[in-house]
Amino acid sequence: MKKDIKIEEMKKLRPFRVFAIERGTVIDHIPAGKALTLVKVLKLPAHNKIVTLGLNFKSKKGGQKDIVKVEGKELSQEEVNQVAILVPTATINIIRNYKVADKFKAKMPKMIEKLLVCPNPNCITRQEEVITKFYPAAKKKDEYDFRCHYCERNFPEEEIIAEINNK
Amino acid sequence: MPAKSFRDRDVISVKDLTKADIQKILQVAQQLKKKPRPELLKNKVMASLFFEPSTRTRLSFETAMERLGGRVVGFAEAGVSSSSKGESLYDAMKIVGQYVDVIAMRHPVEGSARRAAESTDKPVLNGGDGANQHPTQTLLDLFSIYETQKKLNGLEVAMVGDLKYGRTVHSLASALTHFGARLHFVAPEMLQMPSYILEELKAKKIKYSLHEEIDEVINKVDILYMTRIQKERFTDPLDYERAKDVYVLTKDHLAKVKKNLRVMHPLPRVNEIATEVDATPHAYYFEQAENGLYARQALLALVLGKIK
Numbered sequence: 001m002k003k004d005i006k007i008e009e010m011k012k013l014r015p016f017r018v019f020a021i022e023r024g025t026v027i028d029h030i031p032a033g034k035a036l037t038l039v040k041v042l043k044l045p046a047h048n049k050i051v052t053l054g055l056n057f058k059s060k061k062g063g064q065k066d067i068v069k070v071e072g073k074e075l076s077q078e079e080v081n082q083v084a085i086l087v088p089t090a091t092i093n094i095i096r097n098y099k100v101a102d103k104f105k106a107k108m109p110k111m112i113e114k115l116l117v118c119p120n121p122n123c124i125t126r127q128e129e130v131i132t133k134f135y136p137a138a139k140k141k142d143e144y145d146f147r148c149h150y151c152e153r154n155f156p157e158e159e160i161i162a163e164i165n166n167k
Numbered sequence: 168m169p170a171k172s173f174r175d176r177d178v179i180s181v182k183d184l185t186k187a188d189i190q191k192i193l194q195v196a197q198q199l200k201k202k203p204r205p206e207l208l209k210n211k212v213m214a215s216l217f218f219e220p221s222t223r224t225r226l227s228f229e230t231a232m233e234r235l236g237g238r239v240v241g242f243a244e245a246g247v248s249s250s251s252k253g254e255s256l257y258d259a260m261k262i263v264g265q266y267v268d269v270i271a272m273r274h275p276v277e278g279s280a281r282r283a284a285e286s287t288d289k290p291v292l293n294g295g296d297g298a299n300q301h302p303t304q305t306l307l308d309l310f311s312i313y314e315t316q317k318k319l320n321g322l323e324v325a326m327v328g329d330l331k332y333g334r335t336v337h338s339l340a341s342a343l344t345h346f347g348a349r350l351h352f353v354a355p356e357m358l359q360m361p362s363y364i365l366e367e368l369k370a371k372k373i374k375y376s377l378h379e380e381i382d383e384v385i386n387k388v389d390i391l392y393m394t395r396i397q398k399e400r401f402t403d404p405l406d407y408e409r410a411k412d413v414y415v416l417t418k419d420h421l422a423k424v425k426k427n428l429r430v431m432h433p434l435p436r437v438n439e440i441a442t443e444v445d446a447t448p449h450a451y452y453f454e455q456a457e458n459g460l461y462a463r464q465a466l467l468a469l470v471l472g473k474i475k
């Protein structure tokens with residue numbers, strides 16, 4: 001670790017202490033148990049970078065959380081938004097020179113590509129190889145319906161999540 | 168907002184059409200109804216691809232093309248389609264797109280028309296994709312309303328029968344939101360309009376009411392849109408027996424209706440309109456089917472860029 005980092009700053013980086021990195025992304029506040037799914041759907045292993053998983057950390061807000069660290073790769077807001085449905089609480093820390101250079105939260109995007117599976121068995125995306133597209137529409141605050149680009153049906157979040165877990 | 172240029176556009180869902188688009192299509196349909204253009208699409212070829220049978224829609228599309236001077240190639244059974252050989256719809260449609268100028272298709276899988284349109288630059292006209300969309304039906308319905316009432320704005324429209332599963336009435340209700348209609352939904356409770364449609368109406372500030380009997384609304388409406396109630400929708404056969412006679416339109420219902428009332432039906436009818444109604448000036452369902460020809464002619468002429 002570089003000497004020029006002050007103790008105070010080191011303390012701020014405490015959640016990442018076990019695996020402090022020089023450059024990359026730390027995804028914090030992942031709901032406990034979701035880190036593995038997240039790593040899979042973001043296809044993080046495919047980048048040939050070191051990916052470290054921390055499971056069941058104590059969360060300041062109570063309960064447990066997971067943390068994922070990706071070395072040498074900065075995730076973009078859009079990449080993270082694509083998985084907002086899985087990890088709505090996640091915070092993304094972009095690390096440069098051991099410091100948090102940027103920080104943002106996952107936001108529901110206008111369109112989700114690839115990730116979701118249409119629950120309608122008579123949808124073309126279930127009959128042939130088709131990259132799925134879904135449009136989230138806010139019903140209430142933090143409550144979304146998802147409309148399939150192809151069969152045009154609307155599905156509540158629970159049905160959509162259930163399909164991801166079946167994948 | 169003026170209508171976007173129609174040239175090379177796909178018509179997959181009525182939701183893709185703006186109010187100006189719909190007005191443009193109806194205006195062209197009316198032109199073509201008044202003044203046939205038998206040479207307009209000369210040397211143009213339409214693929215008519217019916218992966219599931221629907222004789223009425225297929226004949227209407229094919230006649231529309233022929234009456235404008237174009238030619239038709241295609242098939243009308245799933246058995247001869249490439250999908251039976253394991254080829255994807257995407258590949259099959261990409262190839263067909265290289266042969267023809269425009270594609271009219273019907274397919275039992277939902278979203279198939281949207282997918283087909285992604286495979287080719289040629290315009291795709293959706294003639295029905297499973298339980299999803301059937302935009303030319305909605306356009307001919309709107310055209311029929313316009314023809315009979317000489318306007319689309321501010322009409323009182325009642326829809327009767329199976330409103331829960333009827334894709335026709337869902338699309339029509341949704342399209343009528345552009346024109347500030349007052350809607351009346353007449354159906355047994357278990358077959359009433361689904362809540363997502365009612366929510367859409369509320370969001371667009373469209374007034375509607377729910378009813379269980381035709382008599383409650385018939386004397387105040389301009390359009391009475393009848394639909395078929397299918398036995399297989401009922402879990403209890405007794406419920407069907409009760410419902411099937413309540414939603415049958417007879418001459419007696421028409422005693423005190425508005426003079427301009429027109430009765431519509433997407434056809435085929437079974438028994439929901441008594442044949443005695445056919446001879447009254449209110450019956451419009453056969454002309455309505457004929458109007459499908461002009462609505463489809465209008466779309467063909469517009470997407471092929473022959474009418475601007």
Ligand SMILES: [Zn+2]
Nearest residue numbers: 118123148151
């Ligand atoms: Zn779908």
